[in-house]
Amino acid sequence: MFKRSKCLLSIVVLVTILAFTSSLNIGQEALGGTSYTVPAKTTVQDIAEEFFDTSDYWPAIMGSTNRKHIEDPSFIRIEDPKVPIEEGAKLWIPSKEWANMFMDIWTPSKPELLFGTRPKGQLVVASWWTAGGEAEGLKALFDIYKNRYPNVEIVNATIAGGAGFNFRAVIKPRLIAGDPPDSFQLHAGLEVEGYSPETYLKPLDDLYLTEGWNKVFPQDLLDLLRYKGHYWGVPANIHRANVLWYDQSIFKDADLNPPKTWDEFFSVAEKLKAKGIVPLVLTNAGGWEAPHAFETMLVSTCGAEKYKGLWNGDVSWTDSCVTRALEIFKKVLGYVNADYSALTWDGAAEYMIANKGAMNIMGDWINGLFMAKNYTDYGWTSVPGAQGIFDALSDTFSFPKQAKNKDNVTAWLAVVGSKEGQIAFNTKKGSIPARTDLTEEEKAQFNPYLRSAMEDFKKDKIVPSVIHGAAAIESWVTDFKDAITMFLVRKDVKATQDALVKAAKSALETMAG
Numbered sequence: 001m002f003k004r005s006k007c008l009l010s011i012v013v014l015v016t017i018l019a020f021t022s023s024l025n026i027g028q029e030a031l032g033g034t035s036y037t038v039p040a041k042t043t044v045q046d047i048a049e050e051f052f053d054t055s056d057y058w059p060a061i062m063g064s065t066n067r068k069h070i071e072d073p074s075f076i077r078i079e080d081p082k083v084p085i086e087e088g089a090k091l092w093i094p095s096k097e098w099a100n101m102f103m104d105i106w107t108p109s110k111p112e113l114l115f116g117t118r119p120k121g122q123l124v125v126a127s128w129w130t131a132g133g134e135a136e137g138l139k140a141l142f143d144i145y146k147n148r149y150p151n152v153e154i155v156n157a158t159i160a161g162g163a164g165f166n167f168r169a170v171i172k173p174r175l176i177a178g179d180p181p182d183s184f185q186l187h188a189g190l191e192v193e194g195y196s197p198e199t200y201l202k203p204l205d206d207l208y209l210t211e212g213w214n215k216v217f218p219q220d221l222l223d224l225l226r227y228k229g230h231y232w233g234v235p236a237n238i239h240r241a242n243v244l245w246y247d248q249s250i251f252k253d254a255d256l257n258p259p260k261t262w263d264e265f266f267s268v269a270e271k272l273k274a275k276g277i278v279p280l281v282l283t284n285a286g287g288w289e290a291p292h293a294f295e296t297m298l299v300s301t302c303g304a305e306k307y308k309g310l311w312n313g314d315v316s317w318t319d320s321c322v323t324r325a326l327e328i329f330k331k332v333l334g335y336v337n338a339d340y341s342a343l344t345w346d347g348a349a350e351y352m353i354a355n356k357g358a359m360n361i362m363g364d365w366i367n368g369l370f371m372a373k374n375y376t377d378y379g380w381t382s383v384p385g386a387q388g389i390f391d392a393l394s395d396t397f398s399f400p401k402q403a404k405n406k407d408n409v410t411a412w413l414a415v416v417g418s419k420e421g422q423i424a425f426n427t428k429k430g431s432i433p434a435r436t437d438l439t440e441e442e443k444a445q446f447n448p449y450l451r452s453a454m455e456d457f458k459k460d461k462i463v464p465s466v467i468h469g470a471a472a473i474e475s476w477v478t479d480f481k482d483a484i485t486m487f488l489v490r491k492d493v494k495a496t497q498d499a500l501v502k503a504a505k506s507a508l509e510t511m512a513g
């Protein structure tokens with residue numbers, strides 16, 4: 001009985017792997033393997049003998065070389081395994097692991113397995129990346145895709161508005177109507193709940209296996225990505241939300257150091273204010289930027305464990321660390337620019353570039369914007385009181401079940417998760433790669449901020465961002481956002497904390513089902 005179910009299970013696994021491998025370039029890079037230049041005219045059978053001790057493994061070499069050829073034409077395309085291969089031809093020798101997997105699914109009755117499909121037609125990618133840094137990062141991914149698949153027309157379907165609040169309102173009805181874009185941006189974490197993934201999205205577990213992503217994404221991220229036991233998106237990056245950015249010249253001229261505690265912050269802010277400089281540039285035109293700043297204050301006053309506990313029900317929102325965060329925020333509001341409700345997050349950069357504003361609390365996508373604007377006079381530190389805590393989020397791309405160009409989506413997700421894709425994208429986007437297998441040389445392509453963030457991610461305590469979809473279901477994020485919006489107007493600590501307590505109660509009830 002056990003044997004039979006084990007056998008059935010392997011058939012199911014093989015069939016799913018087959019479905020993927022027949023149409024995409026398997027992530028041989030992550031699973032190991034090597035390129036091989038043929039030293040003298042030979043046959044693929046002989047090469048198989050040499051590398052795998054059996055000529056029977058020629059299909060694994062032919063299959064992997066032909067898939068490599070699709071993404072990189074410097075590898076040859078083997079049309080006929082009987083025709084000898086010329087000296088100097090470049091082949092891909094897969095790892096033993098990959099070759100074994102391939103030989104398990106290989107059958108002469110399916111010769112198409114030896115080739116892999118070259119995508120064509122359209123690929124509609126939806127995101128909210130329209131600002132500086134974001135747009136450049138996305139373009140870098142598209143460039144790789146176009147290079148690999150020149151026959152596919154990419155449609156860049158953007159819906160502007162930081163953090164994706166406008167975006168989700170547009171994408172959801174499309175998904176429900178059965179007319180989704182081919183792939184859309186989705187934060188890792190509980191945001192996916194709002195898309196009813198089991199109904200509308202394809203689980204990507206097999207793709208994670210064949211691309212070797214289980215081995216190259218960090219465990220914290222893998223845990224965040226898994227919802228109801230499955231992966232629903234492929235991460236392009238990891239962003240940090242709780243960074244305090246500051247203008248170096250302003251600090252130098254005023255002989256100030258970036259603040260490490262809230263007391264230091266207020267003392268610095270007072271001095272800057274006296275000089276006619278906006279101490280902290282706040283933005284909130286998108287309605288999420290001020291709640292984002294408040295989130296980072298909560299991380300700071302509650303600390304990593306308690307902050308996490310607020311979102312899983314272990315810590316009550318009546319806790320004094322919440323009161324303290326609101327009190328700090330109230331005081332901070334005395335040191336911000338008056339026009340914040342009309343400024344989107346990227347507007348803060350203008351203040352800093354013009355030396356009119358000294359500090360800004362924002363996620364590190366603003367590092368991408370600074371790069372896009374050639375602004376280099378900035379420094380960074382943790383939001384006061386949160387040294388050693390990394391408030392994290394990640395942007396992924398999903399695979400709607402009703403996507404019209406499925407082969408193209410699989411190929412797109414493979415690019416998003418590839419090393420080449422992650423380096424090209426993140427050096428522009430201002431985030432760090434989700435992959436942990438970068439060499440020192442590859443890391444050197446990132447700017448100093450990003451190199452420091454890579455180190456921080458390795459050693460810091462990781463907590464999930466709420467405004468950027470990681471920590472809470474969407475209705476909770478909305479209630480949280482609304483409570484803080486009201487706080488900006490009324491500045492009422494008690495009423496706001498009560499609203500947050502109520503929001504938590506109702507969300508936790510919903511989550512408990």
Ligand code: GAL
Nearest residue numbers: 134161162163164365395468
């Ligand atoms: C975040 C997103 C980032 C960045 C930011 C501003 O939610 O994860 O990639 O784009 O919004 O738009």
